[in-house]
Each structure stands twice: as structure tokens, then as C-alpha cells.
Amino acid sequence: MEGGASVAGKAEFKECLRLTWSQPYILRLVFSAGIGGLLFGYDTGVISGALLFIRDDFIELQKNTTLRETIVSMVVAGAIVGAGLGGWMNDRFGRRPSLIIADVLFLAGAAIMAFAPSPAVIIVGRVFVGLGVGMASMTAPLYISEVSPARIRGALVSTNGLLITGGQFMAYLINLAFTKVPGTWRWMLGIAGFPALLQFILMLTLPESPRWLYRQSRTSSGSAGTYDGLPTVDRAPSSSLLRTAEPVGHGASTQTPPRFAKIDFATYDGTEDPLNWLNQCDQFFRGQRTLASERTWLASYHLRGTAQTWYYALEQDEGAMPPWERFRELCLLRFGPPVRGSRMAELGRLPFTSTVQDYADRFQALACHASGVTAQQRADLFVGGLPDHIRVDVELRGPQDLQTAICRHPPLPRRRPTAGAAAHRLAQPPPSLTAYAPGLVGYKFLPLAGRKEETAAILRKIYPANEVEEEIESLRKLVEDEMVLEGSIGEQSVFGKLKKAFGSKVVRRGLMAGVIVQVAQQFVGINTVMYYSPTIVQLAGFASNDTAMALSLITSGLNAVGSIVSMFFVDRVGRRRLMLLSLVGIVVWLAVLGSTFLRAAHNAPPVSDVETRPFANQTCPEYNPNVHWSCMDCLRAASTCGFCAHEGNALRPGACLALNNETRGVCHADHREFYSEGCPNKYGWLALLALAAYIVSYSPGMGTVPWIVNSEIYPLRFRGICGGIAAVANWVSNLIVTQTFLTLTKALGSAATFLLFCGVSFMALIVVFLTVPETKGLQFKEVEKMLGSKNYRPWKRYHPEAPTKGREIGVAML
Known part of the structure; x- marks a missing residue:
């Protein structure tokens, strides 16, 4: 068996049945992805029966075992390549597009084989199917595991292994059902296109894996996680966004929205630190499960005074209402407290404004003026600002003071980090930064708009409402652990x-x-x-x-x-x-x-000259009536020959005939069985x-x-x-x-x-x-x-x- 199977206990299967019954969306996700396993099993099993009829239709296959082996094994060869491509495509484009591409390959392969005029074209179709099999074998279980609730994940992933064997069983049933239908093997091989088309349509309506989306949002420079108290320099808005304008009204909300007329929502006028107000907004959004598209609109309705004027200018410069996370970032840049008032704040900002090479020198210069910080704390702050692939190696050495940490910081080519990279490095700050600068880092890590918001929306459909936040936190830890591990060996x-x-x-x-x-x-x-x-x-x-x-x-x-x-x-x-x-x-x-x-x-039955004589024109060219031959000798003849058994008793002596469709028909017309693979x-x-x-x-x-x-x-x-x-x-x-x-x-x-x-x-x-x-x-x-x-x-x-x-x-x- 080519596919893997994970193991789940009896209790897990019971919980799986209970949860999927109450959450049918989970079943929809698993069934849609599981069709990939079904196709995997079908396309590897269907050839066993189809090969018999392909052999009968193309005379060159009767004794050319290598050509028959190639038709069968090209799926395996394609799967080797497809599995390699599937691994790369899963990381690059996501699980959903990979499954969709696998379906396209299945469809193309099924169509090519169904209309193939020769064995060579069948082989080409089998290669296409093999590519799809390889990609499906990599992607289907991965997608299922990443959209499944943790407590029933093993049971749901196990269904992929069952669907593989179920697909093989279905292939044998289809083979049996089409034995008397004109076109036999063409239907057997072509019918695989129907489940592939079904999965293609279903996957177009389903979301991407939440784990992949979350990881992309963590690694993408355009949507990397950032702490609100540490705005980035590279992504600062144009000066026009920070200008002071005359009050001209609030373009986004000229009248009270009926849905939110009586809600208890804090207002902000731009005179105080916006941290508390933005956190209150986020708390409200989480509690009310506010859609991402409505968050900026609702928050902007509660702006007053200078903040309201600023937002009007912002909306004009952006050309549209900005996403919520963009709004948060710009609001902090415009109204947040200056970082120059605190040495600790300046230390926290250094990773965003330094190159990798001058970071150590600038940190050391500022740390000399930061009072009340121990040697270990300075080392922790320094290491926390390093890029992941450097920080892991330095942390493993366990520096006890700043000088030791700097000495173990390997020099790199001079380059200026992007805002996304800087935000990615500090998305999870060291504990010491939170402990020693509470005024600076006072925000929880929140999923960003776009992919992170999409992640949360998918999780809300899979998990009960009271488990969504816990799953997001678990996802965050899992992805960051993976990134740390990859950082320790990933640069090689x-x-x-x-x-x-x-x-x-x-x-x-x-x-x-x-x-x-x-x-x-x-x-x-x-x-x-x-x-x-x-x-x-x-x-x-x-x-x-x-x-x-x-x-x-x-x-x-x-x-x-x-x-x-x-x-x-x-x-x-x-x-x-x-x-x-x-x-x-x-x-x-x-x-x-x-x-x-x-x-x-x-104990194979012998070949009889008496039985062979009535078929004088169809006799095997190598047969010599003066030499004793058995059925096995007939089948092993250099030319293409078969054994026409005795009428009524196949174990009695029979005839050795040339192997072709005409001879097979003549033997059957005489109420005899014709053997070309084994003997009665x-x-x-x-x-x-x-x-x-x-x-x-x-x-x-x-x-x-x-x-x-x-x-x-x-x-x-x-x-x-x-x-x-x-x-x-x-x-x-x-x-x-x-x-x-x-x-x-x-x-x-x-x-x-x-x-x-x-x-x-x-x-x-x-x-x-x-x-x-x-x-x-x-x-x-x-x-x-x-x-x-x-x-x-x-x-x-x-x-x-x-x-x-x-x-x-x-x-x-x-």
C-alpha cells in the first residue's frame, strides 16, 4: 500500500461521530479533501482489471510484458515526481490550490486514457494520473489534519487511509460492472474523471487550511505580526496622513448606523494614548465576532475631535476605508506616545531601525544609559531583537551578559531589514521585554487583517465559539515553534x-x-x-x-x-x-x-495433436506434434501462443494455438476456454x-x-x-x-x-x-x-x- 494511515482509538472515533454530527461543516471539509484519497486508491487499483482488456485490444501487449509493466508502473513513476512537486507546492501555494491542481491532472489523465488510440498514449495518461496521485498522497491527509479539531484529528485523518483502500475496492467493482460494456477499459480508466471533477468543484467553494494561512501571515512581509507599541519605520505613512486638517465632518459615518445605535462602545478624540481605546475595540470585536470588513467602519464612527479629522484625511489619502490592522498601525503612529522618553523603549525599537551588522553597536551604546537593568536582562533584550535564524544559535549558547551575547552574535552582510522582517522577529518578544517595559508592550498578539482574519473566520466554523481563541493561540505557538526549528537548520x-x-x-x-x-x-x-x-x-x-x-x-x-x-x-x-x-x-x-x-x-494438461488438428490454420507456429508439450510449454513458446482447453473438461488434453482475437473467438465458439496467462x-x-x-x-x-x-x-x-x-x-x-x-x-x-x-x-x-x-x-x-x-x-x-x-x-x- 502506497499511502499512509494514522491510528485513532475507539473513543476518538465516538467523539468524531458526535462532533461531526453537530458540526457538519467539518464533515464537508474532510469529505471534499478525502476524495483525493479515493482517487489515489481508484487510479492505482483500476489498472489491474483494465489491463486484461487493454491486452486483448492491442495485440502487441499479448507477449510484451515490459510494455504492460510500463503501463502499470508509470503511475508510480509519476507519483514519485508528483510527491516531490506536491511538497513544494503545498508550502508555496497552499493545500487547496495543490488539491485543485491534482484534480486537473486526474481529469487530464482520465481523458487521455479514455480516448487513447495506442498503448503509448495510455502511458502518457498514466503519467498524468501518477502526478495527481503523488500530489494527492501528500496533500489530502495534510489538509484533513489541519482543518480537523485536535481531539478527533487522528480519527479524521484515518479516513484518508480508509478512502485509499475504499477507492481500490471501488475500482474493482467498476471493473466488474463494465466487463460487458462496449469500450470496457476506456470506461474503467475514464470514469475516474467524475470524482476528480466533483472534488474540483467542491474545493473551489472551500477555504484554505487555517494553519497554512496563519503561517503565511506570520512569514509574509506584507502581513507579519507586529506589536502595536513598536511601530515600524519603513511602513510609516506619507506626511499627508499626519497633517492637521480643519474639521470637515466624518465621511465614513454621517448618521448613526442602526445596527450599532445602542451598543456600549468607547470613543476616542486623539488627546490621549490610543492604546487602551484600540484594545477595547479589539475586545469588543472578539466578543461580538465582528466581521473584518466592519471593524474599521465601526471604530471610525466613534472617533471625535482631532481623531475624527485625522481619519477623514487618512481615508482621502488611502482612497478607501483601510483594513482594521492598517487603521491600528496608523492610529498609533499618529497619536501614540513618543519613544524618546524611555531608554527601554529605544532599546525595543532598535531591531526595527538598525541593520543586522550595526544592531550590536547601537544596542551597546544605548544600554549603557539604561539604569536598573541587570546584565542578564540586557542579554535577554539583545537576543530577543535578533532575527530568528541568528537568535536560535545565540540562545542555545545561553549568554549570561550582554558582552557574551554580542561575541556570539555572528556577523552577516550589511543589509537593512524590512518592516515585515522586523515585525516577524519581534512578533513574540522575550519575557524580559514585557517584564521590564510594561508601558511599551501592553498589547496582545492579534491576528492581522487578510489571511489572519480569514484564519479566524475558518476556525469559527470548525470550533465552538468558546474554543476559537484557544485554538488561535495553539496555532500561534505551533507555527512559531516550527519556525524556530526551521531557523536552526533551515539556512543550510x-x-x-x-x-x-x-x-x-x-x-x-x-x-x-x-x-x-x-x-x-x-x-x-x-x-x-x-x-x-x-x-x-x-x-x-x-x-x-x-x-x-x-x-x-x-x-x-x-x-x-x-x-x-x-x-x-x-x-x-x-x-x-x-x-x-x-x-x-x-x-x-x-x-x-x-x-x-x-x-x-x-500437472498442466498436455497438448494433443488430435485436439489441435481441427485448428490447422491457427496452430502455434512452434508446435511440433512429435514433441511432447504441456499447456505450460505452449504458453512459454517464443511466438505468441495460447491453450484452447478440452470441451467439457479443461484438465484433459487441449490444443496449442496462435494467440490473436480471431483464434480466441474460434476457441470460444467451440465452447472451450482459452488460456493465455496460466493453465487449467x-x-x-x-x-x-x-x-x-x-x-x-x-x-x-x-x-x-x-x-x-x-x-x-x-x-x-x-x-x-x-x-x-x-x-x-x-x-x-x-x-x-x-x-x-x-x-x-x-x-x-x-x-x-x-x-x-x-x-x-x-x-x-x-x-x-x-x-x-x-x-x-x-x-x-x-x-x-x-x-x-x-x-x-x-x-x-x-x-x-x-x-x-x-x-x-x-x-x-x-
Whole structure:
């Protein structure tokens, strides 16, 4: 399975049902994004049945296994590229546009495949679909997790994994439904365009992820957070905004607005510090949930005297009513107290008016005249004004005084910071600044107009009214923590990050375990079943396309059920134990499956000259009646040949004929079955039983647990890059297995191919036992301590020194 699945407990699912029932907007968001997972599953599963009919329509595919493998595997190749592009697009443009672009790719790919005149055009369509699959696999779970309330996030993200397996199951149903419809495979491949179109329309009506919007507002120079007591120089208005004009009336509110006639709203006349009045305005807006578009209008209605005159001039210069945060900023610039009256205020303003290089000199000169400030306080104030990517390194060294902090401040090229960058640096000031200059920093951090206001509006639809402020605060802390972590390693190149990651013993051990389980997930052969299931059923001795697809529906259903089962056992049994049990079952049932195919090959019905003679014009060119041939010899002939079974009893001797649509029709007209993949045998049902047991063994363990392990085993600061390496290893392994399966069956035979997978699975069992530790019940810091321990033994259970009760481990999608 290519997708990840997160795990949620039974109680979380109950809470999920209760909350989504009372908040249908959440369900709308999750369902709309979840269609991406459905498309992911559908487009990876539909080819298994469609390939049978594509093979029948294009004679060049009958024996050209490489071309068939390419048609299947191009989705995987496209997904590798799409996942990489999706990660960049998610950060650059947002989750919603990325999903919309993925839908466009799905639509284009479905249309190209539905009208494809040749296998080459089908391959092009599969590449488009693969790009969409890769982007959807990255974006859908991310969007769902970021629009979901925290307490039911795991349950809602789990639905994406279920929709992937559900999409695969739906693909098998669609395949079965269209077997008798003219155009068969064209409908199977083209019908994926309908859910893609549905998601495209739905996503146009839905908002962006609030987390992405909030982060953009924090990093964008145009809307970076700023403290009201620290106005920026670069964004100062033109002098005309600060001029004094004669009172000419209030253009924005010449009469009392009916909606606000009786509200208790403070007025401001411009004679006092505007801080208290602006804070009262914000408190009122939050309490009344005032729309962003109405805030400036309502506040300007309550201006009096000089403030009213100033606002009239401001509105004329701006050309329109300014947004609320712009109004706040300009009001403070016009009426706020001068900062020259306080040395502490001047120190606070320095980051906005200095270059990175002269900041230290100017701070040191002013600090000499600031009385009543300890050495530690001066160091804290200095470090708090540094840019994030510098401040993190200085803070880690723990300077105790100003001189030490300055010495550890690395010199940079001379540049003047923009107002947005300066505001971003001080959006969260050091505690000492609040403690030592209460008159200067007296404002809470408030979401800005534009993206931040949009964030708050989205959160109000998702959360109850009494939880919105708490979620905004939680979002602020989360985003700032991420930015600090990225600042500590984000200024390096990709190679620099890799060098730093591989220089850590903890990361090396974690990455080895993470990559091993991802590669093992694919090399046990699961996607040979998911992509070639009907073909495998035909290899087992079932000739009919309809029968092959109906029986392969069982394997897809079992895979979906297994994904659900894993959610209830992974936290009880443990990650490591569940994978090992899964691998034991995989080894056993692959051995049974390989042995069954071997037995069937040895008991294949013979080719009879008597049965072949009536088809003189269609006989296989290589067939020699003087040489004993079995059905398997006929299928392995260098030219394209197939086996026409005996009428009434397929296990009796049959005819070896040239493989083409005319010959197939002649054989069927004589009430016989025509075999081109496998031979009729009495062991077919045993092979299907082994195949089903293999799926049941795989799905709850190796199907989902590798993604869970990768979400828990890396240090937070390297989780992105290590998770990406492991995901690429998974996709590349998937591509290798998918691109070689039919070639292996042709070169080695079905029995030897599955016995080869059995041997690889046994090796995976040993390697997983020796290299993958148990992470069940461990916090992220405890996992890091375990990996860095001198006595690290993956096969031994790690016991933290001071375990805590009620621990919750958060699980994420990759």
C-alpha cells in the first residue's frame, strides 16, 4: 500500500461521530479533501482489471510484458515526481490550490486514457494520473489534519487511509460492472474523471487550511505580526496622513448606523494614548465576532475631535476605508506616545531601525544609559531583537551578559531589514521585554487583517465559539515553534541538512529503521497483488476475465478490512510485534502460494495433436506434434501462443494455438476456454486461499505500521527530511517491484517468482527483528533517548526512566 494511515482509538472515533454530527461543516471539509484519497486508491487499483482488456485490444501487449509493466508502473513513476512537486507546492501555494491542481491532472489523465488510440498514449495518461496521485498522497491527509479539531484529528485523518483502500475496492467493482460494456477499459480508466471533477468543484467553494494561512501571515512581509507599541519605520505613512486638517465632518459615518445605535462602545478624540481605546475595540470585536470588513467602519464612527479629522484625511489619502490592522498601525503612529522618553523603549525599537551588522553597536551604546537593568536582562533584550535564524544559535549558547551575547552574535552582510522582517522577529518578544517595559508592550498578539482574519473566520466554523481563541493561540505557538526549528537548520542547503542529519547517531539509527520498513513493505510483493490481481487469478488457472475480476474483488475487500483492524491492534500489540507477526504470515502464505503454482505447473494438461488438428490454420507456429508439450510449454513458446482447453473438461488434453482475437473467438465458439496467462489445474482454489491469507497477514501489519513508525522515530527537527527519504525509498521500491513482476513470471515462472518474494520476505523478517525498535507508548523525546542510548538494542524493549501515565502519541501522514 502506497499511502499512509494514522491510528485513532475507539473513543476518538465516538467523539468524531458526535462532533461531526453537530458540526457538519467539518464533515464537508474532510469529505471534499478525502476524495483525493479515493482517487489515489481508484487510479492505482483500476489498472489491474483494465489491463486484461487493454491486452486483448492491442495485440502487441499479448507477449510484451515490459510494455504492460510500463503501463502499470508509470503511475508510480509519476507519483514519485508528483510527491516531490506536491511538497513544494503545498508550502508555496497552499493545500487547496495543490488539491485543485491534482484534480486537473486526474481529469487530464482520465481523458487521455479514455480516448487513447495506442498503448503509448495510455502511458502518457498514466503519467498524468501518477502526478495527481503523488500530489494527492501528500496533500489530502495534510489538509484533513489541519482543518480537523485536535481531539478527533487522528480519527479524521484515518479516513484518508480508509478512502485509499475504499477507492481500490471501488475500482474493482467498476471493473466488474463494465466487463460487458462496449469500450470496457476506456470506461474503467475514464470514469475516474467524475470524482476528480466533483472534488474540483467542491474545493473551489472551500477555504484554505487555517494553519497554512496563519503561517503565511506570520512569514509574509506584507502581513507579519507586529506589536502595536513598536511601530515600524519603513511602513510609516506619507506626511499627508499626519497633517492637521480643519474639521470637515466624518465621511465614513454621517448618521448613526442602526445596527450599532445602542451598543456600549468607547470613543476616542486623539488627546490621549490610543492604546487602551484600540484594545477595547479589539475586545469588543472578539466578543461580538465582528466581521473584518466592519471593524474599521465601526471604530471610525466613534472617533471625535482631532481623531475624527485625522481619519477623514487618512481615508482621502488611502482612497478607501483601510483594513482594521492598517487603521491600528496608523492610529498609533499618529497619536501614540513618543519613544524618546524611555531608554527601554529605544532599546525595543532598535531591531526595527538598525541593520543586522550595526544592531550590536547601537544596542551597546544605548544600554549603557539604561539604569536598573541587570546584565542578564540586557542579554535577554539583545537576543530577543535578533532575527530568528541568528537568535536560535545565540540562545542555545545561553549568554549570561550582554558582552557574551554580542561575541556570539555572528556577523552577516550589511543589509537593512524590512518592516515585515522586523515585525516577524519581534512578533513574540522575550519575557524580559514585557517584564521590564510594561508601558511599551501592553498589547496582545492579534491576528492581522487578510489571511489572519480569514484564519479566524475558518476556525469559527470548525470550533465552538468558546474554543476559537484557544485554538488561535495553539496555532500561534505551533507555527512559531516550527519556525524556530526551521531557523536552526533551515539556512543550510539540502546537502548541509543531510550532512547534519547523518552526523547524528540518533538520526542514522532512526533513518535505517524507517527506510528498512518502507522498503520491506514493497519487497514482500504487495503491489504485485494490488496491480496484477486479476492476472494472478488467471495464472492460478481461471481463464475468464470476468471470473478473474470477480475473484480479485475478494483481495481488495480483505485489504480494506485489514486496514481497519490495524487501528484497534497497533496500540495494544505494538508496532514492532505487529510487523513481525505480519511478516511471519506473509512468509508462510507466499511459500504456500509458490508451492501451489509449482504443483499446478507440473500437472498442466498436455497438448494433443488430435485436439489441435481441427485448428490447422491457427496452430502455434512452434508446435511440433512429435514433441511432447504441456499447456505450460505452449504458453512459454517464443511466438505468441495460447491453450484452447478440452470441451467439457479443461484438465484433459487441449490444443496449442496462435494467440490473436480471431483464434480466441474460434476457441470460444467451440465452447472451450482459452488460456493465455496460466493453465487449467485443480489447485486454483488453493492458490486463491493462499492469496487471500497473504492479504490478511499483510494489511494489518506491514500495510499500515511502516508509516506509523516513520511518523514517530525521527527527531522533530529532522522529521521532514528523513520522512521524505523514507517515502522516496517506498515509492522507488514500489516502482522496482511493479516494473519487474511480469518479466519475472515470464523468465522464472509464477511459482519461482512467488518463492522469490517468500525468500525476500524472510530476509525482511530477520532485518526488521534486528534493526527496528518498539515505539509504542513512547514520547518523541523518549524515542530520541532510546536511539541515542549506548545500550541500544532494537530487539529489547526500552523502558523510560520516569514513565508517565495517560501518554498520547500523535501519529502523522507522510
